[in-house]
Amino acid sequence: MQNEYAIQTVNLTKTYKSKTPNSGIFNRKTISVNAIDNLNLAIKKGELFGLLGPNGAGKTTLVKILCTLLPPDQGSALVNGFDVAKQQMKVKQSIGTLFSVGERGFFWRLSGYRNLEFFAAINNVPRSNRHQRIMEVLELVGLNDKADLFFQKYSGGMKRKLALARALLADPPILLLDEPTTGLDVTSSRSIRDFIKNDLSKKHGKTVLYTTHYIEEVSQMCDRVAIMNKGKIVALDTPDALKGMAKKGEVADIVVKNMSEAQVNTLRGLEGVTGLAAEVQDSVLGQRRLRVRLENVNSLPMVLDFFFREKIKLVNFRQEEPTLEDAFIELTGAGEGK
């Protein structure tokens, strides 16, 4: 029977061992960190799958295992039906990979075209249609008029697009994209996301594993999203269903003026407040934006009373539907939630 999954992991585990730093030459101890911890995951063929997690969640480690760069310690992983530990060449022929610092794998003294020519050769793109394929992928990512420019002259967005083009060279059915928009400006990020969603996923039917720590990205574009934390999948569903997980309670989006750090901490400790993310919105005006998660609507008067008592000026107040961000904070304990 044809395997319906493009990517499948069963009890996948990867542990890193490292020496403790700054504890003297003779006192260094070996510490173990479970980067991937008994991970079970199944991504269907043609799916645009988001993997969301804070830094250090294990996303990049998972991508590196799936592309055969890292051997797993325990468990198994199948990519396009091939075992990453035993059928490495078959796996490599099935995937295109974009690493989060993908542009560093290019040769800066070569043009975009020459770079792709090299990578096409080592990825077994037949010589007879190599030029045609390079021009195709350059056109797909909108760099065909920049093909002869030295890579070092490319902007950050262009470098990332070329990295995407490289991943597409051999026309693989599966793409592993590790934080493809990290460090890019808003316009470049949107352009790359649109390309992945509309061209790669919808038009060409590629299976895409898209890792990111940007919540809005996966919320907008992915069919399903897994939230990963400390090497484990803590939730896996459609973006809407994940938002629903955070619906147990209320969310208030509040902008306040002249609220101290100590007052933020006091608010966080109030009964009925289940989570709080705070950020400085305008340092000149002394404004903070608070995203307060409440146990239920009955907790709201208590919070408002706190502001009046502490003489904190409310600039804006809005009761909101929980977002994927709320689900993320709740499930990973990220942000400043308690």
Added chain:
Amino acid sequence: MKLTQELDKIYYFMKRDIISFSTYKTNILLSVVSALFGALSYAFWGANASMPSVANLGMPVVTYLLIGLAFNTYLSQSLTLVQRTINPWSLEEVLVSPTGLVTFIVGSSLWGFIWSTLVIVIYLAVGVFAFGVILSVNIIGTIIVVGLGIGTFIGFSMIGAGVLILTKQGDPVTTIITLATNLFGNVLFPITVMPLPLQVISFLVPQYYFFTCIRPMLTGQTIGTILPDLAILGLMCAIILPVGYLAYAWCLKTARKNGTLSWF
């Protein structure tokens, strides 16, 4: 794995390196000037040397020195060739492609060899055209000796590169081999000028056999005259090359297992 496909990959590795190298024009010029100045310095010294200890070299001192200098540069290049291919980022990109380790090493090293050969030509040309050095090359013998020398040093280079992949900084193998070559290798002086215990060490290093073999092959002698030394060089190559490959593959595997491949 198709041979033509792998040869095609090797060609594109080389093409990449040539294009990249050609953009460093100042570096090319400085390399050529350095080779010329190095050759001239030793040639002037050699052409005017009259030391009794070098009277039994079997060839003029200038010829002895220039061959030693030229091929020492060649071996030094070979020794660091594999290390220079370890750019952690592009290494990862190559390793996720369906390209074998042998293709990667050969492809990444080829241009370095070709450039080193051009530098040798500069050294020898200075000797021939400016100092009247007479070379009579035994082509087959030279190819065999150079092949075994390169094989041996690539073996060392792979061990050094493997150590570098694990330690990230500092490769004792390359340092030790370089020091051993300069002192015990019969490069710029015959080992007979050293005390006997040091001479014994020379017999343990492959560089000694390489330089003992290459000079007769460039000065009109037959393979028969170097056969015992050539056999020892061949034996050393047969041991060091596969050991180097296995060491490199093991270090690479270990770094991948530990997830430290790109930690440079």
